[in-house]
Amino acid sequence: MPEGLEAEIYRRALERCAGRTVDTVDVDSRQGEAEAITSLVPGRRVVSVRRHGKLVLIDLEPALVLGLHFGMTGRVVVDGAAPIGKLEYGSGRDDPAWDRLTVRFADEGAFRVNDPRRWARFTLDPTLDQLGPDFMSLRPRQWSALLGSRRSPVKVVLLDQQAIAGFGNLCADEVLWQAGIAPMRPANSLSDDEVAALAHAARRHLSAMLRRGGSHRGAISPAVRAALPSCPRDGAALRRDTVGGRTTVWCTGHQR
Ligand SMILES: [Zn+2]
Structure with missing residues (x-):
């Protein structure tokens, strides 16, 4: 933040x-x-x-x-x-x-x-050389290129500002939850459909969170992260793990 x-x-x-x-x-x-x-x-x-x-x-x-x-x-x-x-x-x-x-x-x-x-x-006059494309304007084809060339957990790629610029911990967990993708999956293991789901989730939910007031206004909100209720989508258990050194909340039911 x-x-x-x-x-x-x-x-x-x-x-x-x-x-x-x-x-x-x-x-x-x-x-x-x-x-x-x-x-x-x-x-x-x-x-x-x-x-x-x-x-x-x-x-x-x-x-x-x-x-x-x-x-x-x-x-x-x-x-x-x-x-x-x-x-x-x-x-x-x-x-x-x-x-x-x-x-x-x-x-x-x-x-x-x-x-x-x-x-x-x-x-x-800051240089943008060290920054990847902006997270809100990434095209589906750019998502495929970014993820397909990396073996790190997909969440680590999302947080790598040199790969994609703009994601922080809350937005990364939210987009993965919305797309139904487990955060520790190697980025290059995602199928074309999964990459498309992630691109769609980012496009749709980042702008919705922005309209609602910021990165704390997703389904995986700070309150949900603290209380770990059952998943608001399917009622499965939400888990808190560490991925790439960052606290990560995800659903063991629908995120695969
Ligand atoms: Zn779920």
């Missing part, structure tokens, strides 16, 4: 900054590019706000891109309002001491990234 869906919610909130010119920037001095950001970003105008996976990209004019990585607990506050009040597993507090980046605009308003754990990172 935040996963790609939360980054998309932040991106949409930040879009209201388009057209504004940056006046001043405060950035945590421990950030690697702090000096460059404070000297190069002021005076530039926000043209557009994009997202790739969990990374939000603010296009500035004259040409410069400010990349926002939210780490484990980074939240965006735009003009005093937080599009996500409290992150799942995060703090609901908004302590000014946790502001790692504040961008103030010349005419009005500001946005900031508030991060209690200080893993958020800010970079200029």
Whole structure:
């Protein structure tokens, strides 16, 4: 957390900054590019706000891109309002001491990234070379190529940002549950029909979760993960296992 869906919610909130010119920037001095950001970003105008996976990209004019990585607990506050009040597993507090980046605009308003754990990172002209295609715009043929060439458990591939950018733990478990695929299956063992089911589940359920408010709004929600009731689809036992070092909840009945 935040996963790609939360980054998309932040991106949409930040879009209201388009057209504004940056006046001043405060950035945590421990950030690697702090000096460059404070000297190069002021005076530039926000043209557009994009997202790739969990990374939000603010296009500035004259040409410069400010990349926002939210780490484990980074939240965006735009003009005093937080599009996500409290992150799942995060703090609901908004302590000014946790502001790692504040961008103030010349005419009005500001946005900031508030991060209690200080893993958020800010970079200029970030390269996307290390990121796979975005998880919300992947085509069925790309799914086949990605999974067919990898022997790792399918969940590990979903979480590998170099393979597919955007999945976090909650969205990966949700999509596998919706598609009926066991998370520890080798990715290249999936049949064509199973790959198609996974592509369909991602396309349909990621956008539904986004509409409902984020990656915690799936059938395999944090409440379900904590209580492990019977499977909401077939009543079979839900299990909690570790796959690729991550806590994984899945159904022993319909996920095969
Ligand atoms: Zn089930």
